Amino acid sequence: MSETLGRAQALALLQEWTKGESLRKHGMAVSVCTEAYGVLEAARLGLSGAEAAEFVDMYACAGLLHDMDYERHPSLTEHPFVGVKYLREAGWPETVLHAILAHADYSGTLRESHLDKALFACDELAGFLTACTLVKPSKSILEVEVAGVKKKMKDKAFARAVLRGDITGGAELLGLSVEEHVRNCLNAMQARAEELGLLGSPPA
Ligand SMILES: [Fe+2]
Numbered sequence: 001m002s003e004t005l006g007r008a009q010a011l012a013l014l015q016e017w018t019k020g021e022s023l024r025k026h027g028m029a030v031s032v033c034t035e036a037y038g039v040l041e042a043a044r045l046g047l048s049g050a051e052a053a054e055f056v057d058m059y060a061c062a063g064l065l066h067d068m069d070y071e072r073h074p075s076l077t078e079h080p081f082v083g084v085k086y087l088r089e090a091g092w093p094e095t096v097l098h099a100i101l102a103h104a105d106y107s108g109t110l111r112e113s114h115l116d117k118a119l120f121a122c123d124e125l126a127g128f129l130t131a132c133t134l135v136k137p138s139k140s141i142l143e144v145e146v147a148g149v150k151k152k153m154k155d156k157a158f159a160r161a162v163l164r165g166d167i168t169g170g171a172e173l174l175g176l177s178v179e180e181h182v183r184n185c186l187n188a189m190q191a192r193a194e195e196l197g198l199l200g201s202p203p204a
Contacts, residue, residue: 031063121170
């Protein structure tokens with residue numbers, strides 16, 4: 001990705017297009033999770049140095065930008081198409097745009113690349129992990145555990161808007177068990193809890 005189109009610009013675009021705190025935080029949480037998969041995939045591909053950094057940056061940007069247009073254009077005919085059109089005109093890489101299109105089931109764009117799959121897999125799970133955090137008295141993601149997350153996934157009354165099938169289907173797309181996928185994303189979000197506003201007040 002060029003120097004003028006990286007995660008700083010993606011974050012600025014997210015903030016320009018999205019005023020709501022929870023949707024901003026959602027973009028950031030998904031970005032942290034997809035970035036973690038970018039790091040794993042870069043290592044698997046044997047990338048290093050600037051090449052690896054650029055590869056990982058694409059994952060982070062796709063996460064930040066995937067719902068960028070949702071606040072202004074939430075309808076199925078506009079989201080994520082309006083955002084992608086804007087980003088294409090601004091010169092963002094097609095790899096990122098393809099993943100943003102493919103995260104929406106109804107877009108007609110298939111999930112083909114590893115980034116496509118990672119973005120889809122992280123979208124619902126990041127939201128679910130946030131919900132699991134906010135019901136803790138401490139509101140700290142540091143207190144969330146994989147087993148507890150899996151248990152809550154079976155509780156249909158909990159965070160009912162989160163599509164469990166997208167989480168399990170996403171893990172499958174990545175060739176991972178649900179447990180591995182939850183662990184990867186939870187570790188990634190815990191490592192950046194403060195930035196995501198999910199540090200809460202963990203007991204000392
Ligand atoms: Fe999303």
